[in-house]
Amino acid sequence: MLRILGSRTQLCDGVTRRELMRVGGLSLFGGMTLPRLLAAASPSPAAPVGGSAKSVILLNLLGGPSQMDMFDMKPHAPVEVRGEFQPIDTSLPGLQICEHLPNTARYMHQATIVRTVTHTYNAHNPLAMMTGFTGGANNQLAPEPTDPPDIGAICQYLNMGPREMPGAVCLPCFPGFGERTMYPGIRRPGPYGGFLGHRYDPLFGECDPKFDREPSVNYYDPVRPMGAPTLPALDVLPEMSVDRLDRRLSMLQKLDGAFAQAESSPAIARMDEVQQRALAMLSTSKVRDAFDLDREPDALRDQYGRHMMGSSLLVARRLVEAGVPFISVHAEIFGRYGHSYDMHENNFGMLKNENLPVLDMVYPALIEDLEQRGLLDSTLVVVMGEMGRSPRVNAKAGRDHWPQCGFSLLTGGGVRRGMIFGSTDKQAAYPTSHPVSPGDIVATIYHLLGIDPHLMVPDRTNRPIAIAHGGNVITDIVA
Template sequence: MPLHRTRPHDASPTRRGVLASALASGLGLDLLGLLRARAEAKPVPTARGGASPPIRSCIAIFYYGGPSQLDTFDPKPDAPAEIRGEFATIATSEPGIRVSEHLPMTARVMHKVALIRSMHHTNRLHDPASIHTFTGRLPPQGDFELFAAVPQHFPSWGGTVAYMMRDRDLPVASAALPFAFHNVVETPCQGGGFLGPAYDPFRIEGDPEAGSYRAELLSAPEGVGPDRRRRRRDLLDAIEGRSESPHEAAMRRHYDKAYRLLASDDVARALDVGREDPRVLARYGAVDGPWAQGSGNGAGQAQGRNLRGRNLLAARRLVEAGVPFVNVHDFRQQGQNWDSHAQNFQQHREHLLPPMDRGFSALIEDLDARGLLESTLIVALGEFGRTPRINKEAGRDHWPDCYTVALAGGGVRGGAVHGASDRFAAYPTADPVSPADLAATIFWRFGLDPASEIRDAQGRPYKLADGEPITSLFG
């Protein structure tokens, strides 16, 4: 990722800078990113809305491609067949709320789930819709897909939270797994943006075949063991000396964070999902189980789906290890995601909804059993929904005009429904919610004032979020 600030052309590298760069490269860490800390806005706790105490963590589950609202959480059983679709509805643990028949496990925990049925925006393509979703800002390029890599401008949810928590000196403030998502190029909404790469997520790669995870920052290069790292750190200390500018003090803090991360076992243990009780693994669908059998998709695809359950289990373990923000990306790119332009019902029935149902409900129950649900907000969503009218390929196309977001934990009022859609789930009819409002809600639940300012590399001020928190869903 390119730097957000550059050295003046007439400046020459200093001895300290050269040695520091060499040390950083020898560690095998992206320390360049870790050195981009900025000391600007401070966390501002807020009690607006009278909600329960601020959350300690958030798990954002991204169903990339866009699930159908009509075939998940906002069914319209009385609509014509060409709108209603093939699925029946079932009652849930919350009286009055019905969901798709292919979400039976989620139906049993609906009294712990809140639904926003009036999410909407105007971006009809994957990249701009994802950028709007995860930054709460309109995409700088407009409603156009990206075919070449561009720098990220606005920070993501996780990047903003990591920045606002920078004084807490956390080894990992934001993490993302099991890959960076993309359409053609990596979508520029997954990192720190103008706050700098120090606030990019700690990236964790999943291996579908092995069912395991790898984090590059936890692995030093071959031949660089603890003793060499210690000698390099001593050399760095000698270079820095005791007289430090504010920028050098920031550099030192982030070097220290990198070294502690290398020395810490907490994150590595969290990623060792195989430590879990086999019954917990089975509950998440993280091993072969009845839901994955008999689909005729072959072992490779079954393992890929099982990784989806492991992703959520890994997220719970990261939260347990003290990571405040975890992004879980469900499917990477075209042909492997929720973008059901053709065979929508077959795709949802056979490939998409069963693991979603099992994993989402398991995460809620697991966090609850461990006493973590009230302090952990789960946000589950796509970048948009699907068209109410079924197309000639038995599919549904992109539809940002109205779709559903599911929330659980974090002080949410279980069984609550915010907003409403019309009889075809096409447009909001009450309490419309924008990506800016959702961003404000997440920051507010962390005890951050959405009106707090952050600044870009040119010093221009921005609010944390331009929307208003949905306080009625909490407390």
């Protein structure tokens, strides 16, 4: 049998994981290694069937969106709590939201707003909202191999989606990409395979945003990043040049004889299929096509906006059409240009002049686009951040961290239409009914995807860990 030097991890059928990773693990785009290429190395449960949602688009408002200035306004609270904005009526009777979200207000009869997301994880990482795990370190700035896998990683672990497409995509780049000048080496934990391994990481987009002006104040005068996410070029990736790809294809062909000698191994017996899927992924145009926004009408591109968030969500819709189960889109800080929801200063200016107008453009555009294409009922759109903001406005007209209370806006994909779930106190500081954990949100997403949220997966020590970390489905919001 073929042997590759290195540490060995024996599989139950006698084939080493090292061998299969070397032969079958053709890395696709940088850090994203498709689990389909390693199906023979690590048997996993069959892909779920029967979920109302075929795909999920998670829009992460990185930084912590202000609940009382957006979807849980308190107009009768003291001025230092209620802030500067006025509420407006929406298409859902009894629900008022911020005056700077007029287009979003027209779609609230199609959505469920959860006002009572609460936890204690005080970090600007999407770890909790993407995994349901709230025990991470608040100062963690890079993923750890002991982190839990996110929803996208579980989708890939279960081999969901078309074989020639990734099971999970992260746009427009890995979270923290724009903060590298401030924190070298940063990669905010969340969208990773965690203890299941890097082979379950998503396909990460790349971006090169353009700015039309310099900020007057670093970080708190957001400048809109223009552009669109792209795929890494094959010729700049390690071991992925055309010549090296040709050599890999030749190597795989030469290895056929070695594999034939081990036909008694169930894992090796499946290797031909794995090779075919690997080559299909490397040669297909479907992934590239999904990122090609030139295929979209100019009017639709303008409707989403030609900025990074609008373009990323339009790519996300194209990925949904291609059958990708999980796509996350993250607001990014991009250094001193700001543009996150971390508003310790100038909270109202950042919301009024940039963040809310962008959200009020992209969310309605996405929902309308999905509905017109007949995809809304099978696509779950989740808009939320990693935390909320403090009730009291600080001395710099900002709001500070507040994981004790935040919101999640869910639309389509089997969620009830026109529902307000949970209530908060007079300052939107704490839930007064139906508190919801990030694990509950994650469990609900799994349920809508047809995945048992209490499914156990093995961690690095082979301990069984529930994928929603104790979260339970919020049955009241499921249609």
